[in-house]
């Protein structure tokens with residue numbers, strides 16, 4: 276007791292503050308488990324447009340949003356798959372007699388594709404723009420950066436993942452932010468613009484160089500918009516970024532055909548999840564009002580490690596977790612770089628690896 280008292284007296288105010296704030300963060304975290312909070316993402320009776328929603332996480336999100344009462348528009352290229360998925364979305368409707376469903380075929384990699392998609396959505400929706408736009412369409416071609424074709428692959432990933440979302444976000448904001456579309460009440464339900472990145476936008480690993488930058492770019496765009504949209508106080512729009520880890524989807528099967536074995540090895544540390552689970556956790560985060568929506572524990576930690584100048588979901592939790600991440604990364608990078616070096620020693624120069632794809 277005596278020594279504890281002395282230790283407390285002797286410890287600096289810095290460590291005392293750290294312990295105090297950490298305790299507070301834990302208490303607040305526990306409290307938030309019990310306090311029922313407002314749903315910040317009501318979808319019943321509203322119209323949601325999702326790109327990349329014929330397969331994978333986008334398809335699951337469309338089905339779950341229909342089950343919550345939303346009108347849903349799904350966008351992707353393949354019409355056959357759109358028709359099949361739209362039937363599943365329709366079958367999940369909460370109120371089949373009032374909810375409406377539609378698909379639009381478009382290639383998000385085409386420059387300026389989004390204006391026509393939004394125009395068609397508005398025409399179908401009785402003259403009103405969708406209330407929620409979720410950019411999910413994406414692709415990934417993992418390979419080593421020194422391989423032939425890596426930069427061409429990076430351009431393609433950028434066109435689909437970044438420009439596909441960038442063009443859609445600009446097109447819908449032009450509608451939402453038009454002066455004549457100011458909301459009638461300052462307390463009106465906000466519109467939602469949701470981007471889909473990847474945990475690789477929070478922590479990069481070997482083999483994803485053609486892909487990861489396109490997802491980092493999405494983060495940069497979203498942070499910019501989160502500040503810029505304050506210019507339109509009478510047009511409330513909330514921006515969000517979802518950060519999935521591995522999703523067991525048709526896209527994953529495609530990317531695994533070219534994925535380097537060392538990448539497969541390292542990403543084993545983050546267990547794959549079904550599209551249904553990822554979509555459910557993403558929607559739960561949106562309902563909590565999160566700006567950055569991580570859908571796994573590792574994702575949450577990685578998020579706490581990069582916050583920089585990004586808006587926070589919870590300043591206390593994000594700050595306290597953020598203090599620990601440099602220590603965590605000291606070990607994580609040692610271990611992971613060790614694994615990569617060990618791989619190099621065992622398997623030789625990458626030019627000798629068996630050919631893939």
Ligand SMILES: NC(=O)C1=CN([C@@H]2O[C@H](COP(=O)(O)OP(=O)(O)OC[C@H]3O[C@@H](n4cnc5c(N)ncnc54)[C@H](OP(=O)(O)O)[C@@H]3O)[C@@H](O)[C@H]2O)C=CC1
Pocket residue numbers: 326327328329330331332333350351352353354356381382383384411412413414415435436471472473474518519520521522523524525526527550
């Ligand atoms: N799978 C994973 O491990 C991870 C995925 N992500 C990201 O999550 C999102 C969903 O991934 P996932 O569930 O795997 O999806 P899938 O790859 O399984 O499905 C992709 C969807 O996007 C559509 N799409 C692809 N390219 C285009 C295009 N050029 N124009 C229009 N639509 C397109 C596809 O339809 P169609 O081909 O008919 O156009 C399909 O509906 C993506 O943004 C992905 O980058 C993030 C982390 C991990």
Ligand SMILES: CCCCCCCCCCCCCCCC(=O)[C@@H](N)CO
Pocket residue numbers: 414415473474475478480486519520521522527530541542544545573576577603607
């Ligand atoms: C707190 C720090 C912990 C560090 C542990 C690191 C574990 C690495 C996990 C990497 C997972 C990569 C998922 C890729 C998802 C993706 O976007 C692709 N499938 C593309 O579609």
